[in-house]
Amino acid sequence: MVAVARELFADRGLDVPMAAIARQARVGVATLYRRFPSKEALVTEVFADQFEACVSVVDDALADPDPWRGFRTAVERVCSMQAADRGFSAAFVAAFPDALDVERERHRAIEGFAELVRRAKATGGLRADFAQDDLALLLMANGGVITGPTETALAASRRLVAYLLSAFRAEQAEPLPPPAPLDLRAVVSR
Incomplete structure (x- = not known):
């Protein structure tokens, strides 16, 4: 039952x-209900x-001595997890x-991701105006390109994330509009 549910959630989401x-x-x-x-x-x-793997991704990124590389790696791996399993991002933000x-x-x-952001900003790798809510924006954008077969979704996700990480670099930062007040749970559960 668990394997079947995992496959259906990965393919179709939590609905x-x-x-x-x-x-x-x-x-x-x-x-099933018993x-x-x-x-x-x-x-x-x-x-x-x-859930355990996601925390491990953040822990590994926090252990990286280069804060920008840790931030970048965490974003890449979390977005890859989202692209590979449509149900996971919804499960991550669902209330349990x-x-x-x-x-x-x-x-x-x-909390670990917030620390990655703080460290990457402090060392000048991440643009100063990156807001915690930008993670929700990133996951929304990534969620929009992960349609179709898994291989296509993964390729589209990798490309989008590469574009976005380039825009997140501090040395390329031009002023942005204020961050959108996005609630990560509300965004991903749509």
Whole structure:
């Protein structure tokens, strides 16, 4: 059931009905609900490894002695994860009040990314006007190009991220309009 849900979420996002998951897994809906009393419980199980991997990406980036390279690598890897699995970015921003481990991992990733931004700005690699909300903007843009087969989505994502990272460099910075007040959860869950 978990493998089927993982495949459906990766392909179609989190809007897949529990009945469709049960049907594809060749089990009854009641069986699915006995194992996972809510869709939240299923989503939490399906994406546990990805939550851990996302935190690992940020931790690895924080360990890099070059703050700009750490920031760049984190952005590239998170966007690649988003392109490879359409459901993960929605799961990352979904509210899981009963899943304390997921909430803790998400908080660690977001706080770690904020530290990456701070460090990259402090060393002059990242433009000074990059705002934390720009991460939501980046994920929105990346989410817009990841249609089609996975290989095409990954290629489009890599190209877009390369363009955006070039624009994020401090030495190429021209003044920008003020950042959009974007809530990461609201943006990715659309």
